Amino acid sequence: MRSNNGFYGEYGGQFVPEILIPALDELERAYQEFRNNDESVTEFDRYLSEYAGRPTPVYCAKNISKKYGFHLYLKREDLLHTGAHKINNTIGQALLARFMKKSRVIAETGAGQHGVATATAAALFGLNCRIYMGSLDVERQMPNVKKMKLLGAEVVPVEEGLRTLKDAISASLKDWVTNVTDTHYLLGTVAGPHPFPEMVAYFHAVTGREAAAYFRGKGILPDCVVACVGGGSNAMGIFQGFLDQPDVALVGVEAGGRSLNPGDNAATLSRGTRGIFQGALSYLLQDDHCQVQDVHSVSAGLDYAGIGPQHSFLKDTGRVRYTHVNDGQALDAFHELTRLEGIIPALEPSHALAWTLNHSDELRGKHVLVNLSGRGDKDLGIIERHTREDR
Amino acid sequence: MKGIYLAGGYPDTNTFRDCFHAVATSGFDFIEVGIPFNDPIADGPVIARAIHDSLGNGVTPDQVMNEIHSLRNSNIKKYVMTYANIIYSYGIKKFSDRLTGLLNGIIIPDLPNRMAHLFHENGLDIPIVPFATLETRESDLVMMNRSGSEIVYFIGVRGITGAQSNFESPELVHKIRMIKENTDKKVVIGFGIKTGEDARQALKIGDGFVVGTEAVRRQRDPEALRDYLRSLCQ
Numbered sequence: 112m113r114s115n116n117g118f119y120g121e122y123g124g125q126f127v128p129e130i131l132i133p134a135l136d137e138l139e140r141a142y143q144e145f146r147n148n149d150e151s152v153t154e155f156d157r158y159l160s161e162y163a164g165r166p167t168p169v170y171c172a173k174n175i176s177k178k179y180g181f182h183l184y185l186k187r188e189d190l191l192h193t194g195a196h197k198i199n200n201t202i203g204q205a206l207l208a209r210f211m212k213k214s215r216v217i218a219e220t221g222a223g224q225h226g227v228a229t230a231t232a233a234a235l236f237g238l239n240c241r242i243y244m245g246s247l248d249v250e251r252q253m254p255n256v257k258k259m260k261l262l263g264a265e266v267v268p269v270e271e272g273l274r275t276l277k278d279a280i281s282a283s284l285k286d287w288v289t290n291v292t293d294t295h296y297l298l299g300t301v302a303g304p305h306p307f308p309e310m311v312a313y314f315h316a317v318t319g320r321e322a323a324a325y326f327r328g329k330g331i332l333p334d335c336v337v338a339c340v341g342g343g344s345n346a347m348g349i350f351q352g353f354l355d356q357p358d359v360a361l362v363g364v365e366a367g368g369r370s371l372n373p374g375d376n377a378a379t380l381s382r383g384t385r386g387i388f389q390g391a392l393s394y395l396l397q398d399d400h401c402q403v404q405d406v407h408s409v410s411a412g413l414d415y416a417g418i419g420p421q422h423s424f425l426k427d428t429g430r431v432r433y434t435h436v437n438d439g440q441a442l443d444a445f446h447e448l449t450r451l452e453g454i455i456p457a458l459e460p461s462h463a464l465a466w467t468l469n470h471s472d473e474l475r476g477k478h479v480l481v482n483l484s485g486r487g488d489k490d491l492g493i494i495e496r497h498t499r500e501d502r
Numbered sequence: 503m504k505g506i507y508l509a510g511g512y513p514d515t516n517t518f519r520d521c522f523h524a525v526a527t528s529g530f531d532f533i534e535v536g537i538p539f540n541d542p543i544a545d546g547p548v549i550a551r552a553i554h555d556s557l558g559n560g561v562t563p564d565q566v567m568n569e570i571h572s573l574r575n576s577n578i579k580k581y582v583m584t585y586a587n588i589i590y591s592y593g594i595k596k597f598s599d600r601l602t603g604l605l606n607g608i609i610i611p612d613l614p615n616r617m618a619h620l621f622h623e624n625g626l627d628i629p630i631v632p633f634a635t636l637e638t639r640e641s642d643l644v645m646m647n648r649s650g651s652e653i654v655y656f657i658g659v660r661g662i663t664g665a666q667s668n669f670e671s672p673e674l675v676h677k678i679r680m681i682k683e684n685t686d687k688k689v690v691i692g693f694g695i696k697t698g699e700d701a702r703q704a705l706k707i708g709d710g711f712v713v714g715t716e717a718v719r720r721q722r723d724p725e726a727l728r729d730y731l732r733s734l735c736q
């Protein structure tokens with residue numbers, strides 16, 4: 112989805128310290144050259160297929176479909192190398208870093224999936240790698256921390272703020288400002304300053320292309336495409352395959368957390384207002400005094416007060432319906448998919464699944480595609496804890 | 503052009519006022535008052551901690567603006583330093599109307615020069631201070647001349663507030679010369695000035711300096727701040 116000079120309607124822009132502007136210009140040039148160059152695109156595609164495991168299948172989930180009365184299709188991004196969609200973007204940006212002759216990459220991570228995918232691409236392309244991760248997320252996503260370290264990345268726990276994704280992004284921006292000469296900031300979602308939202312969406316567009324091709328092959332269109340929305344990258348990936356098909360309803364599901372009270376959720380598009388945060392003008396969860404709101408979600412990858420600018424635009428135009436499900440509903444959907452289909456999903460896409468299962472009446476008889484953005488190995492600790500608490 | 507940054511409303515209203523008067527009566531030309539925002543991406547640990555504590559004490563943008571109103575009779579030039587969201591979400595026009603006539607400019611660390619027009623087009627009538635950095639290219643300087651500000655804020659380090667500038671570096675000297683040759687603005691050096699020696703060096707190569715971190719470090723103790731300010735001006 113192309114921006115108009117870095118903006119989608121009024122959303123987007125480059126709200127970062129002046130010192131980063133030349134680096135963003137350099138990145139924009141590299142990205143434009145990359146996407147217009149057949150050789151680089153071919154190399155990217157080759158890594159995605161031979162290394163990351165693309166294309167991923169679309170699976171028609173028979174047992175759930177039967178129980179709930181609709182046709183559920185899962186785009187199996189959970190089968191990708193490193194276990195989530197994030198690898199599309201990290202391979203793309205690592206190729207760009209190499210092209211720009213940057214020897215070091217830094218990244219933020221929430222659930223750790225983007226951190227693992229970045230550390231993986233850094234190992235593959237011989238780049239130094241440092242990952243910033245809120246210390247609360249370090250505790251709740253330990254398996255991924257261990258993987259990043261094995262892959263040769265340095266993991267820096269961030270003790271500021273709520274010690275989650277926002278704080279990891281702030282720490283990354285501070286590092287980038289300091290080391291901009293030799294460092295590329297490998298941002299993990301469609302947020303941040305231009306060109307990140309457009310570029311990250313471009314690297315993830317392959318998900319939507321593959322899904323659209325699957326349905327073309329079947330000779331039908333899905334009635335509805337559902338994705339979870341944290342910063343918004345997996346959702347942009349799959350939505351781009353269907354944006355120009357007005358008959359396909361698009362649904363973005365945010366984290367409703369514990370409740371819809373301020374501080375208890377991360378439902379930015381449902382509960383937020385326009386603001387400027389971490390590089391872009393977009394919707395933002397903020398209080399009456401223009402301060403960024405605390406957020407909560409059982410899922411570390413959705414636990415973010417901001418949102419990519421494309422989603423704000425798509426909300427205002429009405430093309431995408433944005434909604435939310437709470438922690439408990441996401442956990443229930445997690446167990447439902449695990450037991451009925453033998454697929455253990457990450458807690459992030461469990462939100463998309465939960466919305467779908469909860470709307471079985473509205474969806475009766477319809478063809479529904481859910482982007483299964485990642486697998487749940489990383490979440491077993493959280494699941495275990497919640498199961499204990501329930502008893 | 504000698505300036506000091508103070509975190510607005512920190513550590514409490516009365517102490518902040520004492521610090522403000524210490525700066526106003528110590529031979530400084532301008533003061534920057536920080537309005538707190540809880541994602542201060544350009545600030546190092548000392549200023550970030552002060553902002554965090556102020557917000558924890560319930561300081562709001564409105565309170566800091568009230569404070570600026572109450573200090574309007576002091577002759578020192580006044581600037582506000584705050585993040586883009588505070589102005590945008592408060593309402594750009596409303597923010598401007600609240601402070602118009604009181605300020606010489608606004609410093610917005612996450613609003614790069616190329617985005618400043620958006621704020622002016624939406625009702626901001628106060629000059630936005632343009633930035634120059636070690637990465638500034640000659641082509642960037644044209645934009646700076648469009649600003650109504652008397653000063654350009656030169657960030658002499660790659661880093662955040664609290665880092666250390668190196669005034670011997672040929673890169674820094676060269677950049678400042680480039681800015682002076684291409685703009686009509688006074689070059690004020692910020693980020694990385696700690697000692698009287700730094701201040702003297704800054705005045706030699708630029709037109710002025712701002713001290714932030716080392717002032718905020720002493721904001722709980724106005725007497726210590728006064729002693730420190732004296733050491734900067736010797």
Ligand SMILES: Cc1ncc(COP(=O)(O)O)c(C=O)c1O
Pocket residue numbers: 195196221222223224225299300301339340341342343344345346411412413457459460484485486
């Ligand atoms: C599996 C998975 N899905 C979704 C997300 C949320 O990010 P986004 O909204 O950018 O896709 C994450 C983030 O860590 C994730 O790991």
